Amino acid sequence: MLDNLLAWRAFLAVAKTGAISVAARLLDLDSAAVSHMVAEIEQALGYALFDRSKRPFKLTPRGRVVADTVNPLSSGLLDLRELFDEDTNSFITVAAPTDPNQCYLHDQLFQYSLEHPGVHFYLRSACSVEDVLSGRIDIALIDCPIASPELVIRFCIQAVAVPLASRGYVERCGEPKTIEDLKNHTGLLLRQGMHQRTSYLYDSAGEISPALKWKNVFMTDAQLTLNHMMLEGLGIVVDCVPQHLLPQLESGEVVPVLRGWRRKPQEFSIVTRRDREGLSDELHAFALWWCRKEKEAARERTRKADALLFSLFGKG
Missing domain, CATH: 3.40.190.10 (Periplasmic binding protein-like II)
Known part of the structure; x- marks a missing residue:
């Protein structure tokens, strides 16, 4: 919770207005959500930030110190986010299992970004179909994703393992x-x-x-x-x-x-949300590229592994 920018904005809004309900209206959130986020910050810090015995709420002495510390940081992060929002660069959030993630995918994404200077990546670890459907992930490499009309599913890898x-x-x-x-x-x-x-x-x-x-x-x-x-x-x-x-x-x-x-064998596919890919030329182009690239790379990796295993089996 301490790394949640929205939670700190909720805390600062309550500190400014003295009321959960008013802060919620300012942030276009439910009052319960604002109250919950502030309570989680207090729980994480281990002390109360507000004196709730009176209305409007007043900051405790520790709460004032926290507010004075967080306020400039929050303002700076909001300014930074607005700068990125105004930027013409596209950020694509990619998720994949840890093995391709660390073994070769990071190199593929880096090369793609060099060839397409307007596209940048945020690479995350394995996710579920629900993460793609919710919009938390733009595109993911997923094992046997469940078919859905809301998804574009492109099969690309069959991973075979031996003891x-x-x-x-x-x-x-x-x-x-x-x-x-x-x-x-x-x-x-x-x-x-x-x-x-x-x-x-x-x-x-x-x-x-x-x-x-x-x-x-x-x-x-x-x-x-x-x-x-x-x-x-x-x-x-x-x-x-x-x-x-x-x-x-x-x-x-x-x-x-x-x-x-x-x-x-595990069967992996590259998955996007259909509406999101339809609205983003960058995501569509990258999805086609990644699927083609991964199919080619997987065939070559499999060929080398099969040849090596055959030679090892042949040695008895």
């Missing part, structure tokens, strides 16, 4: 030869967006495995966290795509296990 472990883990704990052997191992599992915990694997013919049963389980929504834990020898991953671990696979630091089994 992997560090060589150190295999040397220390042994290599599972069958699905049943996993009961003696630690599973490092992903739960993210529409992707629930992986409970089954599939062979090349599409046959489903018995349910995966582990000795211990660690679960997170960040694939890169799983990568790091696996590299530290803490367990076996079944959700990490090999494309993000090519150097470690080539060096032998990471090895495939349970050969012939793989997780059901």
Whole structure:
């Protein structure tokens, strides 16, 4: 709450008017919303900002210090926001899972902004379809988004993962030869967006495995966290795509296990809100570019990973 500009504007409006209702009218907000924001600031600070025993409300001594401190900052931030609002530059809020976010997407967006000087990006971590529908996110890479007439959904990636472990883990704990052997191992599992915990694997013919049963389980929504834990020898991953671990696979630091089994592919699409894309040429152009770029890049990453895994499988 302390980083919420609107909440501080609500506090300053109450300090100026002495009344929640008047402050709410000035800000075009509900009185309950203004009261709630001020109360949350007080809770975060740990002390009261207003003496509510009288009408109009009066600032407490601490409240006066806070108001004197915040007022110039709030005015400056409003001036800055107005400057950006008047700017002809376009800001596109982009969201994607942490692995593409940190591995390559930031480079793609940076290059795009260099080629399109009027477009800038705010890159965020993974989001839900609801974030796109609400307008909090302009465009997102989402796993299996639910179809909606309000959305434009462009399929672009099928992410295939195989069970992997560090060589150190295999040397220390042994290599599972069958699905049943996993009961003696630690599973490092992903739960993210529409992707629930992986409970089954599939062979090349599409046959489903018995349910995966582990000795211990660690679960997170960040694939890169799983990568790091696996590299530290803490367990076996079944959700990490090999494309993000090519150097470690080539060096032998990471090895495939349970050969012939793989997780059901995740299907990612680029998603925008239909009305918002229709009103923004910049967003429409970027959505087409990102989908094309990601399809091309994903094909190349997959080709390299498949060739490497084939060579590793061939070595037995």
